[in-house]
Amino acid sequence: MTPRHHSLVGGSVIVLVFAAAMVHSAPPRPRRYVPTATKLAEEAYEELEAHESEERGEALKKFPASEWSQQDEFHNREASVVRDYAKKHRMPVRNVLDAFDRGAHERWPTRDGSVPEQKVIPCRPRLTY
């Protein structure tokens, strides 16, 4: 075989590998966003917001001297609640987050009548992690 043949063989393998990578990583058909019906979204908002006070209390116990850490720990817990709710109600996580967004902007009622805090503590990471 001449060097040209070698380059053809090697080059062909490289091309095949690239093709295989593209095919193997090809996406399924893109999913279209389907908004959740307002009533279901309101239910989601109400149920999720009902956890807020308790979760903030737990976060406060864990970080009594760092306000940003309290907020961050609360959101960690909130994320678990969102994922669990999405799983339980077979709702995409993004739709649950949509419910949060609409609920806050449209002032949907909460179970205990409280208005969830909509201001945030600026990011102040701790000294160590």
Next chain:
Amino acid sequence: MPPAPHVLTLASRVYRALRYAAASPYYRGAYFSVLSLIAMWPTLGHANALNDFKDAQYFQLYEEVARLSVARFHQLPLWDPYYCGGLSGVGTPSARFVSPTFLLTLAFGTLRGEALAAWLMTLVGLEGTFRFVRARGGGALAAMMAAPVFALSGVFARSEVLGWTNFFGFELVPWALYGVRLALDGSRRGVVVASVAMAWMIGLGGTYTGPLTVLAATFETLALVVRRARRPRALGLMAGMGLTVALLAASLSAVRLWPIAETLTASPRILGGTPATSLKEAWDFLFGARSAPFWRDDFLVGLPVLPLVALGLWRRRALPLVLAGALSLWLALGYGVHYSLFGVLRTVPPFTMLRAPERFLVFVALALAAIAAIGVRRVEAAARRRPGMGVLALACVALLAGDTALLIKDQFIHAAGRQMVPAPAASDDDFRQMRGNRWLAAYFPYMNRGTLTCFDDYDIAQSADLRGDLPAEEFLRDAGSGTVKRAAWSPNRIDLKVTLTRPARVYVNQNWHPGWRASAGSVVSDGGLLAVDLPAGVHDLTLRYLPRSGVGGVGMGVLGLVAAALLLWRSRRDDLVRTTREWGGTAALCLAPFAAGLLTVGLMHEPRRPPAPLVTPDNEPMIVDAPPAGTTPVNARFAQGILLQAGRVQLEPRSDGRGTRATLELDWRLDHKLPPGLGVFVRFEKPGTQHVGADHVLLSSVMLPEAAPVGRTIRDFSQTITLPPSKEPSTWTVRAGVWWARRDETRLEVIDPGSQPAPDRAVFVTDVRVP
């Protein structure tokens, strides 16, 4: 003919064929392509899913926002309004979009692009390791077979799990070092290779890869200097070529380095802790922990490589590698050794911002790969004299192949451990901020929403007045003064129709940054919120984000690419720089891009970010002549000329019944300027076991101790501390002291404890009675 000679002849032929294949870029490329495809097969199979790990969430957000900026809004990703209420996109240290891999993101989307980027970076790393090892004296076949020891090592498998795609920048380390080596030998091509590799890893979010590689390149340079110490003329040329690498790398990465420098100057990354790695842990990291499944660990290179390392270890040409590996190991042990090299390094900016010393094991992995290849070369050389050794050489290659199989299996195990979830569906509603959640950050760009709550490793310049429930993102607080209507929105540009009956301030629910400019009125920061002061009348107001650092950085980057292209073109005719005159031409070419930076500074006016106001939470001056009335004198003196003059605690019951809010004031006075690295530790102690800590570095949350003035009283307020409720009234004792919070965490000696003893160097401040 007896069978043994047959075997020897066959072994010799096979070995020759393999060596030929390794030396051929096509066969080698084919081998590396297949290898990287196999290693990344599970990753590519889940290319369209979202990594649910917390760090992956915001890394994916950064990339998706950059993609949206370019693909949907046809803008450079200069500003990211989707995170924290808005921050500089190019100034975000760990964002990875200023890299060639961003083309994959643009072509295939963020999630698929990320998987393809990891695969391609692996491929790049394999070839880079091959070249580095070859330049270090490894034979072609040994270098090819040893390349996976580094390029498929555990650090990359682990980075995939955590979504740390920016850590794939480590795949460029061998390229950078290979380029530096060539450049110091006078090669123009080497200057380009080293500079592009450095710029690429910085553009890929190289918060660790960049600084660590600069260290490795410095070592590489020193090693060559030692070798050529007797040739002063060669040393002069080496210094010159080193300078050209630094110039070209700086100009190519200016689009990142300049904005990042601005970001970190405004909000430094303050890190504490004394991270340590024991030798046992380092061994487990590199060679696998027995307790872990399949002996895998975070920097795995595999045990089979060890006999080959033992063979190569005693070769003279391996000496710099052994030394580099030993130094990297020493650094990786962090504070786990009595004399901590990592501790020394952490006193030098920008290494003050590093944690996780074990990441230096990446360089140990690279050194092991090269030493193993040198070991195989030793056997190859012996095989030329004694044909029987050919079988042994083949066995060495087989050992490296076995090691590669082990590393691929490790990649599979890691990939299976990833938390992958279905990608969210996208919609294109009008942009607005919501309270959000950084633990789910990746979802928000798909919703065209910004998440106000966020995290990154530094104090983000974020307004406390941002809101997640506004009816409109652009508004007037003085509602009677007129109306504001959004005409168009994009990350870098907001068009508003403003009608005012009297002069008023228009607010945008995003963070202010000096790079914002307005077509009318004047841009101001109102409590950190972006706002524009306008006169009465009807205004077509356009707000543009055009930071000087971004414009200058892009200009320098483009000219840097032109300079790199010219150098490559010149190198085709003659690659080597031999004379001072030739070096002058090369250096001038690498210096030219800085003209774009200077021009930008000269032509673009930009206000300076104002320093944080030196006030207490009650808006009283923080720097005063004496402790205010009502404080309790402490008069405790510490080393370094620090006096704790007084203190007090203010209490207020929480309205939700979850305890009592306490705010601690400590009044300090300094005899002289403090060295960097100090912080304050605070303990609220209650008899029994309970205590609440309120350690901090920034005095009153705004001032570093080393920036504190001498001879004045500095009022240092803690954040609000919540003391837990109790059935009976209780007494809390407050103790405080000074420690090397950003160094080795030792506490400063107490020279005079004041009124009471100071156990553990913590002085008594006051007792607090909580009802």
